[in-house]
Amino acid sequence: MKLPMMGVINLIHEADEMESLTANRCLATVPFGGRYRLIDFVLSSMVNSGIPKVAVFAHTKFRSLMDHLGSGSNWDLHRKQSGLFVLPPSMEDQTDFGKGDLYHFYRNRDYFYRSPLEYVVISRSHMVCNVDFAKVLDQHRETGADITVVCKTSAEGVPGLARKVKVNAAGRIIEMQDHFGRLDSDVVSMEMYVLSKDLLLDLVETSLAQGSDHFVRHSILSRLNQLKVLSYMHEGVLGVVNNIAAYYRHSMELLQPEVWKELFFKPGSIYTKVKDEPPTHYRNSADVSHSLIANGCDIEGTVNNSILFRGVKVGKGAVVNNSIVMQNGVIGENGSLENCILDKEVQIRAQQQLRGSVEMPFIALKRKVI
Amino acid sequence: MRKNECVAMLLAGGEGRRLGVLTKDLAKPAVHFGGKYRIIDFTLSNCVHSGIETVGVLTQYQPLELTQHLGIGTPWGLDRREGGMHVLPPYVRQKGGSWYKGTANAIYQNLGFIERYDPEYVLIISGDHIYKMNYDLLLDAHKKNRADATLAVISVPWAETNRFGILSVDEDDRVVEFAEKPKKANSNLASMGVYMFSWSVLKEALIRDEAERHSSNDFGKDIIPTLLKDGARLFSYRFNDYWKDVGTIDSLWEANMDLLEDRPSLQLNDRSWRIFSASPNQPAQYIAQTAKVQGSLINEGCFVEGRVNRSVLFHGARVGEGSVVEDSILMPGAIIGKDARIIRAIVGEGAVVGDGCLLGSVDSEDIAVVGSGETIRPEAELKEVEPV
Numbered sequence: 001m002k003l004p005m006m007g008v009i010n011l012i013h014e015a016d017e018m019e020s021l022t023a024n025r026c027l028a029t030v031p032f033g034g035r036y037r038l039i040d041f042v043l044s045s046m047v048n049s050g051i052p053k054v055a056v057f058a059h060t061k062f063r064s065l066m067d068h069l070g071s072g073s074n075w076d077l078h079r080k081q082s083g084l085f086v087l088p089p090s091m092e093d094q095t096d097f098g099k100g101d102l103y104h105f106y107r108n109r110d111y112f113y114r115s116p117l118e119y120v121v122i123s124r125s126h127m128v129c130n131v132d133f134a135k136v137l138d139q140h141r142e143t144g145a146d147i148t149v150v151c152k153t154s155a156e157g158v159p160g161l162a163r164k165v166k167v168n169a170a171g172r173i174i175e176m177q178d179h180f181g182r183l184d185s186d187v188v189s190m191e192m193y194v195l196s197k198d199l200l201l202d203l204v205e206t207s208l209a210q211g212s213d214h215f216v217r218h219s220i221l222s223r224l225n226q227l228k229v230l231s232y233m234h235e236g237v238l239g240v241v242n243n244i245a246a247y248y249r250h251s252m253e254l255l256q257p258e259v260w261k262e263l264f265f266k267p268g269s270i271y272t273k274v275k276d277e278p279p280t281h282y283r284n285s286a287d288v289s290h291s292l293i294a295n296g297c298d299i300e301g302t303v304n305n306s307i308l309f310r311g312v313k314v315g316k317g318a319v320v321n322n323s324i325v326m327q328n329g330v331i332g333e334n335g336s337l338e339n340c341i342l343d344k345e346v347q348i349r350a351q352q353q354l355r356g357s358v359e360m361p362f363i364a365l366k367r368k369v370i
Numbered sequence: 371m372r373k374n375e376c377v378a379m380l381l382a383g384g385e386g387r388r389l390g391v392l393t394k395d396l397a398k399p400a401v402h403f404g405g406k407y408r409i410i411d412f413t414l415s416n417c418v419h420s421g422i423e424t425v426g427v428l429t430q431y432q433p434l435e436l437t438q439h440l441g442i443g444t445p446w447g448l449d450r451r452e453g454g455m456h457v458l459p460p461y462v463r464q465k466g467g468s469w470y471k472g473t474a475n476a477i478y479q480n481l482g483f484i485e486r487y488d489p490e491y492v493l494i495i496s497g498d499h500i501y502k503m504n505y506d507l508l509l510d511a512h513k514k515n516r517a518d519a520t521l522a523v524i525s526v527p528w529a530e531t532n533r534f535g536i537l538s539v540d541e542d543d544r545v546v547e548f549a550e551k552p553k554k555a556n557s558n559l560a561s562m563g564v565y566m567f568s569w570s571v572l573k574e575a576l577i578r579d580e581a582e583r584h585s586s587n588d589f590g591k592d593i594i595p596t597l598l599k600d601g602a603r604l605f606s607y608r609f610n611d612y613w614k615d616v617g618t619i620d621s622l623w624e625a626n627m628d629l630l631e632d633r634p635s636l637q638l639n640d641r642s643w644r645i646f647s648a649s650p651n652q653p654a655q656y657i658a659q660t661a662k663v664q665g666s667l668i669n670e671g672c673f674v675e676g677r678v679n680r681s682v683l684f685h686g687a688r689v690g691e692g693s694v695v696e697d698s699i700l701m702p703g704a705i706i707g708k709d710a711r712i713i714r715a716i717v718g719e720g721a722v723v724g725d726g727c728l729l730g731s732v733d734s735e736d737i738a739v740v741g742s743g744e745t746i747r748p749e750a751e752l753k754e755v756e757p758v
Contacts, residue, residue: 034653034654035653035670036653073444074651257658260653264653265653271651274651276645276647278405278406279406279669279670280655281630281639281666282663282665282667282678283632283665288661289657292656293655294670295406295654295655295669298639
């Protein structure tokens, strides 16, 4: 079913403390879960929910983003009508880079105008979840809300940087803070905002006219009294992945079978850019347990409690423990890893041993030879 | 290879009767192979890697799943504005139409397709063999010999010569004798069913063959022997790599097992010669704490809690806790419950083997087969599915 709603994936000024993992790529394209990029989760959720038109507002370091998204065909968004729009920052001079998302929405207002779709959902790229936006829109229409914010209750708190919100008994958001705020609440915002297109364009223009240019900080926070801002509670898995601790913890959570079964399949499948990797070859000497292994791997050694991305080679006698090895990593013979995150194409020489701790995993830069 | 210098015609209508329940609703070229692929992916990928960008795929038997897999050729990069892949089913003309009577007749009925591209050469291949071959080298040999037709050949065991078209060649590799499935062979060079023709020669031969009332309209039985009799320049091209006709349950099983050796003779993980296929886009495979996987090929979307030994698991296959899968093939979405034993078996697409079931045995000569979508329960007597 086609939803009367267009999607916006907003990469402008995303909170990012991913250290070297985002040295040369934006947060949206940080590899996650063996074969995905962070943006795949929200993008697939949108497509599975029936959203026919999605814009990605790119900002910085978006080479990998363009490469990953391509024509959008892997998400069935290569359409004659609607489909995928990647909107790079349109600037007149360098200072425009510092301007907020409202400025960029305004510069690209044709994206919103050129379609009869009545609603918009604005989201970020770093929420690892599988959401049915059709349900969010249903609630939004039933309750007559001005803005519906997708939220998650989490008693133990989330390890990533997230905006805390306070919700009253009626589900109305009465307080909302930036991620560094000290608000005492166990509800966090998933940074997904459903509102009508008309209201959005109105907020864009009035806020900019007042000299403010940040959608959440300026358009919403200051209007919690005037606008009916309601929460929609997400029941499923959520990972707020924008710092290393959260990245490592949520990656490891995928090794719980319930999380694997839910996040990747319910309510829809998560799609990503397809690579033509063969099935993974487990040699006779392989010993693998409690791990997530992508295609194209060649395993002769031991892998335990770890995530291997596509095309990883684990040599004879090598041991990979509690680690994440991204695409095309090579662990030489008798090498060993413990609590490590290896970026793409890292090579670990034979006999080499690397150790990090659970709190501070060792991170190896892309293409490094150790 | 220049564009349209060579057009490939891929015969993909095979019924695959000897594959029994595995081809009940499926043409042989669409049978799953190697954990991720379908048989036809190998020849299509060969075409692309050899620089052939115009491919006619001739379909006939049970084409639904095959054509769905092929789509518009996107997985192989054959969705082109010029050339690309075209599915060619039999069709009706003003003077009536007919099914493809034989391999030669199938090409004859599509002369119009080839004429649109007016190539110098036409490559005839079939979609039911597993091999990686650079057709460009075959074309080079064809040109060098100023041949009318060049047949790719492979040495087969003498005992199996009666299954193939057998060639005798002179010291220049020119074909001097051709015998289709001979009882007593003079050579062990078998035709691989890969033919490079000069287009003008092929066209004339096909038109002549069609006019011949008693012809069975087959390349091996009619076209090649006739050309040979007429003194055409027929040459052989030796192929020394892995090649397998996977037409029977046993050979299909064997070819899958061949991939599991520590140094397989058919290398799937070769970046210079990727086998392309439609991707199911499923998550990375999950290997549980209780699992043990050795000497196996496992594809994305699998969920393994039991033991898997020397087996091939296609996407979305599941193996429950306490189960053992050995020397077996689990087709896409096959589900094995808990504490089951699967040995020397092929479990069809989407089939379910219930908790505690036993399937196949170490001593059995035959490979046990569960058809697509079937369900096996422990209380029910095991259905013995014999290869037809």
